[in-house]
Amino acid sequence: MLIETKYDQQVEVKKEDIIQFDNGIPGFEDETEFVLVPFEETVFSLLQSVHTKNLAFMTAEPFYFFPDYHFDLPDSAIKQLDITIPEDVNVLVIITATDPFVKSTVNLQGPIIINTKNNRAKQVVLNDSSYTTRHPLIGKER
Template sequence: MKSETAQFGKEETKDEQIYYFSKGIPGFEEHTEFIMMDLPDAPFAYLQSVKESQISLLITDPFIFFPNYEFDLSERVVEELNLGSSFLIRCIVTLKQDVSQSTINLLAPIVFNLENHTARQVILHSSEYQSRHLLWSGESESSPDNKAGE
């Protein structure tokens, strides 16, 4: 299928690239289908709304930048997504004009079920993680102190 994207114009996409978010993504609740588009030779991907070409989120594997990043998923989330052993965790990245000030949202990771193509952004309650940790801080751990200033 051909999809209209904000970054690449019309792109050929495969069904296995499409993920269904039953509740949308906070701030984009009316958008329930997104295409995951990997960027070649980069640790990033775009999460592109199927419904609206201008809605596109940059995501990455948080463990690349924060190897000690960890959290527990609630049983409710595991059941809702029918999670088995085949899933991905990604976090939304906000690029800044000064790239060194770009941030990653470790407080609300996105969980992707690779088997049934469902996904959900999970807000980590009782967590010291922030929604704006510096992406390139020079630190190689996920210390909650590693966050962007207000």
């Protein structure tokens, strides 16, 4: 299937590459199917809605920027995503890009958890008050 991205790119998507959010993403509960589109030669990717061209989120693996980032995944998320081993988990965070880019922020309080074995995903809201939804991407450590 061919989809258009937020950035007017056409991307060929295989059914097995579609990431399924059973309950959507908070604020976008009706959007349940996304794909990851890598930004060439960067650590960033676009979490693009399969059905809505203008709905996409810039994401990255948080450990590249925050090597000490850690949290306990709630049992309810483990069960919902049918996670059996930690190696099957991919963690992404949503980035709010700004101009200049050095002022961009990242949502460390709401990581996106993907079970890479079945492509089921969920944005998990952490109760850890040391993480914020607008943590500086570059500069300060938490």
